[in-house]
Amino acid sequence: MKYWRKPLDAERKRAPHGNVHVIFERCKGCGFCIAYCPRQVLEVSDEFNRKGYHPPVVAHPEQCVNCRLCEALCPEFAIWNTLDEQEVEATK
Amino acid sequence: MSKPKRGPVLTGAHYLDGDHACAEGAIAAGCRFIAGYPITPSTEVAERLAERFPKIGGTFIQMEDELASIAAVLGAAWGGARAMTVTSGPGFSLMMENIGLGVMTETPCVVVNVQRGGPSTGLPTLTGQQDMMQARWGSHGDYEIIALSPSSPQECFDLTVTCFNLSEKYRVPVMFMMDECVGHMTEKVVIPEADTIDVWPRRWYRGPKDKYQPYLPDKDGVPPMVRAGDDHRFHITGLTHDERGYPIITAECQHLCVSRLVDKIRNNADDLMIVKEEQVKGADVVVVAYGISARVATKAITDARKQGIKVGFLRLITVWPFPEKRIRELAGDVKCLVMPELNMGQMYREMERAAGGKCKTLLVPHCGGWVHDPNDILKAILEGAK
Amino acid sequence: MQEFELRASDFGLVLMNPNQLIVGRGTAEHHPMEDFLRMDRMPHIWCSTCGLGTCLTAFIAAVEESTIPREDIVVVSGIGCTGRAAGYLKFDSFHTTHGRAIPYATGLKVANPRLKVCLISGDGDLVSIGGNHLIHAARRNMDMTVICVNNFNYAMTGGQAAPSTPQGAFATTTPYGAFERPFNIPFLVDSCGATYVARWTALHVRQLTISIKEAMLHRGFSFIEVISPCPTVYARRNRLGSGLDLMKFYHDHSITKNFASTRECDIKFQQDIIVGKFVQKDEPTYLDAMDAQMKKTLGAKFVPYVGPMDPGADSGRTKSDART
Numbered sequence: 035m036k037y038w039r040k041p042l043d044a045e046r047k048r049a050p051h052g053n054v055h056v057i058f059e060r061c062k063g064c065g066f067c068i069a070y071c072p073r074q075v076l077e078v079s080d081e082f083n084r085k086g087y088h089p090p091v092v093a094h095p096e097q098c099v100n101c102r103l104c105e106a107l108c109p110e111f112a113i114w115n116t117l118d119e120q121e122v123e124a125t126k
Numbered sequence: 127m128s129k130p131k132r133g134p135v136l137t138g139a140h141y142l143d144g145d146h147a148c149a150e151g152a153i154a155a156g157c158r159f160i161a162g163y164p165i166t167p168s169t170e171v172a173e174r175l176a177e178r179f180p181k182i183g184g185t186f187i188q189m190e191d192e193l194a195s196i197a198a199v200l201g202a203a204w205g206g207a208r209a210m211t212v213t214s215g216p217g218f219s220l221m222m223e224n225i226g227l228g229v230m231t232e233t234p235c236v237v238v239n240v241q242r243g244g245p246s247t248g249l250p251t252l253t254g255q256q257d258m259m260q261a262r263w264g265s266h267g268d269y270e271i272i273a274l275s276p277s278s279p280q281e282c283f284d285l286t287v288t289c290f291n292l293s294e295k296y297r298v299p300v301m302f303m304m305d306e307c308v309g310h311m312t313e314k315v316v317i318p319e320a321d322t323i324d325v326w327p328r329r330w331y332r333g334p335k336d337k338y339q340p341y342l343p344d345k346d347g348v349p350p351m352v353r354a355g356d357d358h359r360f361h362i363t364g365l366t367h368d369e370r371g372y373p374i375i376t377a378e379c380q381h382l383c384v385s386r387l388v389d390k391i392r393n394n395a396d397d398l399m400i401v402k403e404e405q406v407k408g409a410d411v412v413v414v415a416y417g418i419s420a421r422v423a424t425k426a427i428t429d430a431r432k433q434g435i436k437v438g439f440l441r442l443i444t445v446w447p448f449p450e451k452r453i454r455e456l457a458g459d460v461k462c463l464v465m466p467e468l469n470m471g472q473m474y475r476e477m478e479r480a481a482g483g484k485c486k487t488l489l490v491p492h493c494g495g496w497v498h499d500p501n502d503i504l505k506a507i508l509e510g511a512k
Numbered sequence: 513m514q515e516f517e518l519r520a521s522d523f524g525l526v527l528m529n530p531n532q533l534i535v536g537r538g539t540a541e542h543h544p545m546e547d548f549l550r551m552d553r554m555p556h557i558w559c560s561t562c563g564l565g566t567c568l569t570a571f572i573a574a575v576e577e578s579t580i581p582r583e584d585i586v587v588v589s590g591i592g593c594t595g596r597a598a599g600y601l602k603f604d605s606f607h608t609t610h611g612r613a614i615p616y617a618t619g620l621k622v623a624n625p626r627l628k629v630c631l632i633s634g635d636g637d638l639v640s641i642g643g644n645h646l647i648h649a650a651r652r653n654m655d656m657t658v659i660c661v662n663n664f665n666y667a668m669t670g671g672q673a674a675p676s677t678p679q680g681a682f683a684t685t686t687p688y689g690a691f692e693r694p695f696n697i698p699f700l701v702d703s704c705g706a707t708y709v710a711r712w713t714a715l716h717v718r719q720l721t722i723s724i725k726e727a728m729l730h731r732g733f734s735f736i737e738v739i740s741p742c743p744t745v746y747a748r749r750n751r752l753g754s755g756l757d758l759m760k761f762y763h764d765h766s767i768t769k770n771f772a773s774t775r776e777c778d779i780k781f782q783q784d785i786i787v788g789k790f791v792q793k794d795e796p797t798y799l800d801a802m803d804a805q806m807k808k809t810l811g812a813k814f815v816p817y818v819g820p821m822d823p824g825a826d827s828g829r830t831k832s833d834a835r836t
Contacts, residue, residue, distance in 0.1 A: 055540055062560035065756045070715075087560060106573065106717040109558065109565020111545050114538045158818055159623045161615075180806045183818035187622055190648040194615035197608065197645075201588075201619025204606065205627065206820025209619070227609050330823035353823055354604040354620055355627045357583035361550065361599055363607035372553060373599065373607075 052100025052115040054092045060112035063087025067104035067113050073097040076104065134182035135320035144282040144309040145170035148238060148302070149178065151286025152210050154323050157236070158184035159207035161198035163191055163217060166250045167306040168240035171212040192217035196224040196237065203233045204362070206353035208290060208328075212238040214306075216247060218257055218264070226265030228299035229387060231362045232341070232349065234328065236289045238302040240309040241417075243468075243494035253306035254494030255417055255468035261301040262446050268384055270391035272398060273301035273446035275416040279313045285443065291326040292398055296390060297348050303445060305468065307418040307497060331358075340371040341383075347390035391447055400443035401452060409438030410461045411510040414453070414477055416442040418497055419466045426466075426503035435511045445473060450480035457481035462510025466490035466503045486510055548572040550602050557596055561755025563714030563740030564594060567661055568601065570717050570738075571632065574724035585628045585728075588617040590637035592668045593742075594661040597632040611641030614649045617656050624820045625799055628728060629655070635662040635676040639695055643675070650704035650733050652798040657727040657734045660697060663742035671745030678781035682749045699774040701735045702791050708734035709774060709791035713762035714741060716787060723789060732797045739766075739785060752782070 041047070054075060061083060068076045068090050077093040090113065092098075098115065105114040135154045142150065149171045152160070160179070162172035176186040189195040195211045202209040213221060218239045228235060241257050243249030257264075261273045272292050276282045286302060293300040331338055331350035338358040343349045349369075352358045365373035366380045391398075406412055411430070415423040420441045430437045440456065442449065457463065463481055465474045465488070474489040481487050488506045492498050538544035549572070558564045575585060582603065589598035591610035598605035608616045617629045631638075638646050638660045649656065665683050666672040673683035676697065677690045698709045708730045712720040720738060727734035741747060741758035752758055762785065770788040777786045796804065806814040 053540065055538070055543075057543070060555065062555070064561040064754075066561075066566070066759060069756055069760070085555075103717070105544075106569050106721070107566055107715075108569065109562060110555065111543050111549060111565070111569070114543045114545075116538055116540060156821070159619070161619060180810055181813055181815055183815040185622055185802075185817040187618070189615060189618070190644050193612060194618070194645055194648070197612035197615035198619030198622070200608075201606070201616040201621075202623030203619075205620040205622075205624030206823070207623035208821065209623065223609055224612060227612075328821060328823070332823075353624070353820060354586045354606075355584055355624055356604075356823070359602050359604060361605045361607070363599060364609055365607065372550075 049099045051096075051118040051120075052098040052102070053118055054095065054098050054104065055114050055116065056090055056092065057112045058089050059083050059085070060110050061087055061089035062110050063089060064109060066107040066109070070107055071104055072101060073099060133320050135323065136317050137319050138317060140315050140317065141312060142279050142315040143170065143312040144276065144279040144304060145240065146174050147279040147282035147315045148212075148286045148304065148309075149174035150315070150317060151283040152236070152290070153178060153182065153184070154283070154317065154320065154325070155208065155287040155290035156325050157208045157210050157290060159199070159202040159209040160184070160186045160211065161189050161195040161202070161209070162186070162212050163189055163195050165192075165214045165217045167242055167309050168212045168214045168238065170309070171238060171240070192220035193224065196221040196228070199235045200224060200228050200231070200233045203235045204354050210236040210238065212240070214240050214242050215244045215254070215257055218260065222260070222264040225299050226267055226269070227364045229265065229269045229271065230364050232297040232387070233299065234293040234297050234351070235299050236286070236293055236302055237299055238286075238304060241303060241305040249495050251306070252495040253418060253468060253497065255305055255419060256472070256494055258303060258445060258467070258469065258472040261303055268388065270298075270388045271301060271446050272296065272298055272391065272444070273303050274400070274443055275303040275445045276308055276443070277417055277420045277441065278308065279311055279315045281443070282308060283315050283317060287323060287325065288400070291324065294326050294328050295348070296394065296398070297329065297351060298391065301446070303417065305417050339369045341367060342369040343386060343390070346394060347386055395447045396451070398444060399447070399449050399452070401449050402441040402443065404439040404441075405436075406438035406440060406456065408436060410436045411507050412438040412440050412456055412460050412463050413503065413507065414440045414442065414463055414465045415467070416445055416473065419468060422497045422500055423466055423503050425500035426507060429500065429504050430507040430511075433508075435507060437507055442473070448473070448476040448480065450476070453477055453480035454482060454484075457484035460485050462486040462488060464488045464490065464503065464506045464510050466492070466498050466506070468492045468494045468497070545569060545572050548575065548602055550600055553600055556600050558593060559744045561741060561743040562593070563663070563738070563755060563759070564597065564661060566714045566717060567632070567659065567720070567738050567740060568597060570720040571601070571630075571659065571724055573721040574728060577721065578725045578728045580628050580728060584626060585630060586620055588613045588620065588629065588631045590633040590642060592634040592637050592666065593663070594632060594634035595637060595668075611637055611645065613637065614642055614645035614658070618649060618654055621654060621656055622799070625817070629657070630728065631656060631658045633658075633660065635660060635664070635697070636666045636674040639697055639700070640675045646701065647704040650701045650706040650735070653705060653707055653732045653795055653801075655732055655797040655799060657724070657730075657736070659724065659736050659738060661738045661740045662697065663740050663746055665742060665746045667742045667745050671749055678779055680781045681746075683746070684749070694779065696774065696778045697737050698735070698777050698790050701733075702774040705733070705795075706735045706791065707732035707793050707795050710735075710789040711737040711739070711777065711787050713739040713766055713785065713787060715759045715762045716766070719787075726789070726792070730792070732795060739779075
């Protein structure tokens, strides 16, 4: 969170938690998701995919707040978020 | 009791010029969308429709140029309208690229070319038949096209309907090759009762929406069509495509795609061939002509017959595809085929090719600007009869 | 990365309600945008770090958020890298000829006014070869949404100069630097009468989504310019790094000025880019103006356009069946 201003109601609100899904072979390794994830959830994989790119890996899944920015920025439709199941349960 | 409301079709006898008759033909054919750009000598078609359409539920849009006009027509056709554009030589040249798109995407529409003398700006107000090869080959790439040519205002009406019918049946842009003389000639035009006018429907696809493939053809090689906005989620492209409409940039797909575009016309050529024959049987010389030249030729033919020469007359209404089968048959039976046309030899070359050396062929050329002197045609007939 | 800290809020990255963001939820197995894409055509042809895919995600999200019935939406493209967009989007979609997407779309809209016509095409296609159509569609206030993806050059053909190429930038046809003055595209369409004009970069996904949604719901000619990175030709030839580097440049150098005068929105080579929603006004569309004028002149004689032929109904105009 080092680059972000702290919301005034941060103490009262609980950030949602999301799961990040990556389609490894679909990625073209642009790095948009890694660079712009506000919670540094993603890191560059050491592995190559079949196209020869390094897709992102979910290095810090616990950090994801399901903002879906990676999903919006990804030009390859290779990454997306879902709200964590337990979160869904908790909000019912 | 009020009079019954008059329908869009102006049934009855009228005194109309060819351009206006063409406009009425479009209305009778169910055309309710025109995009055009002013150009002499075709503007009267657009002007009449601009005046008529708001009273009968049609829509006319004057586009910014001919490139836009033909593009709008193609878009309108996929939007579900029966669509037409009207132009003359220079505008016809500008339309060529998108006529190719119309061929590639198999879009039914009618392009009217009221021909004038060229090249370039040429003779804006005077006649010519110099765009005949352009109608056939004007757009780049390999394809087949349908083109019709009228010789009278009455035919301008009748054949405009035929143009729409053929474009719907074969899903191809149909060129209506008028000329300035026919366009500006005023004669009696009889418009029949609306319900007696033969108008063919679009080949609508009626299967399940998610199964629609834009280029999966019926038995005659022509695929059925849908209308944009009806949830088929189809894609069409000017690129070489497969039956799904998806671009496939390979020689194999190119072969399948282009050969079907060509074959759907070539294999059905007999069906769409319209020619008018007169005293062809036993003739020594047959005059082959189209458009205004066909009318001028009748004078020469009458004169030749007075001199005892057996002259037949074959008038081309379908000019593309060229009626080569009929010409080939005739070439075996006659001494000579004579073609007058207002150019330096365009359809003549097709005739010569189809005749295959089996008989003499003579061209009566004319650069345009005026019609032939019938005596020039007569001289050719006499020459051919020798 | 200091600027990133200062300007992060510009991008609406925080404080977003995930339930309103982008398309409906995916599942662990299913990317939510796949329903809007022709997945049998993936992967798309666009290069790694090209911004065009991101423009598509914004478009899809805008479609979803607009709640316009999906079957009403048609997508028209011209030629070029961006021209391929229509082929990837699972709508009724048209890949037309170079420059003619706007008149093609005009035909679709006028012939079938129910359609929501959206164009996605490039700067070369819309502003150069199609420039005449662009200004006339804006003049007519033709009801359509034009998304002009500007990557400052002709990318598909290998990076030639476009009328959007900034002075001083290198392209294959300007090997010694471009010296022609480029178009200020928002100013061009604004001056021609466009009633909705916005500009964003491919990084401003959220703002772009909102703008596309607003544009689609807007009656009249709506135009959105999207500055998008072209890593393979424009960035490489100008030594600007990858598309990600350009995204970072947009991040650091875009200045949001909503309702700024479009006259001031020139783009100079690697200088600040003014983004925002510049114009939004209500004026009669082409079809509105036509109907009003016809009613005024013809009165009861005016018969409004009957609409396209209905495949479901026998039109009554037909006598014979074509399928013989």
